[in-house]
Amino acid sequence: MPLVISIKTHSRIDMLDITPAVQEAISNSSLTDGICVVYIPHTTAGITINEGADPAVCQDIMKKLNELVPYDAGYLHLEGNSDSHIKTSIVGNSVTIFVENGRLVMGTWQKIFFCEFDGPRSRKANIKLMGS
Amino acid sequence: MPLVISIKTHSRIDMLDITPAVQEAISNSSLTDGICVVYIPHTTAGITINEGADPAVCQDIMKKLNELVPYDAGYLHLEGNSDSHIKTSIVGNSVTIFVENGRLVMGTWQKIFFCEFDGPRSRKANIKLMGS
């Protein structure tokens, strides 16, 4: 079974920093050196790596995605979440991060963000560790 | 040599569910546990994971990509497919999926879609399996 992180989102569009939970999964494993893939098993939520120091960055990302792909734009899919599916394919549904000495190797300002595009909901992120 | 899936697309912009072919490649291999990377070796076609239950979702994705990146918008590249190249970089050219017990581990509604942006053409998707 993959390692699984449970996530509770709080609004329709939301970005949550899951870096500590991903690091914890690695720390609880035997992985020292390799890669960590975080995979979102949903079709209306994605994942991205971006700046975590200033929350305004995530707000700007979400605002621009809403401008480019508005909630209501005459979509064919009738569940009221076509924009969520489209945003997911733009942002992507997995990230791959290096692990060395049992620690995520990321840039100074980088954090891993779960991207909710059709919340609020209970969500999951699956983790796979490859290496030794 | 990588495992290769041959794909025949039927219109200029098209999304084809290649999940069964990817699973077949895994089933024909010795991989039990690991990751499967699907890599598109083209520059005017990409790959994404999204909902496969309602075909309207893919139609909405393609329509929105055409709105954001129209076919003809005064591009410099003179082959008439700049929009195809741009769409490819927005959607991405590879996906990574977990494999456990010889099966793809995906969400209930997720399917793997080959994204044709300059068809119809004969295309390929390369597959690499990592693990044991």
Add this chain to the structure above:
Amino acid sequence: MPLVISIKTHSRIDMLDITPAVQEAISNSSLTDGICVVYIPHTTAGITINEGADPAVCQDIMKKLNELVPYDAGYLHLEGNSDSHIKTSIVGNSVTIFVENGRLVMGTWQKIFFCEFDGPRSRKANIKLMGS
């Protein structure tokens, strides 16, 4: 430590072909068969795979990204580079490429492009090789 490529970008938005440097890192390693992940540790720069034959393709990609995500659009983040962060999440910050017989396995027209969105700067790309 990961393999690291140093990159010097020359304008605010720039796409640089780093394929030769990635291949060189593989050639200097013991990897014969597996995958190569190239990870950008920045939050205002990304990475993509696209056509390298005609420089107009990259110019069209950058022009369209600037149209979709303009430099100045009333962003909340006050460092003047919100567009750079947004472009990074659209394009993505890592690529995964297959390696066979010690060589990158890519399509005829594909090249790996470092995407500068807030330059000019000195940047890095981290490389991880998995396989045997």
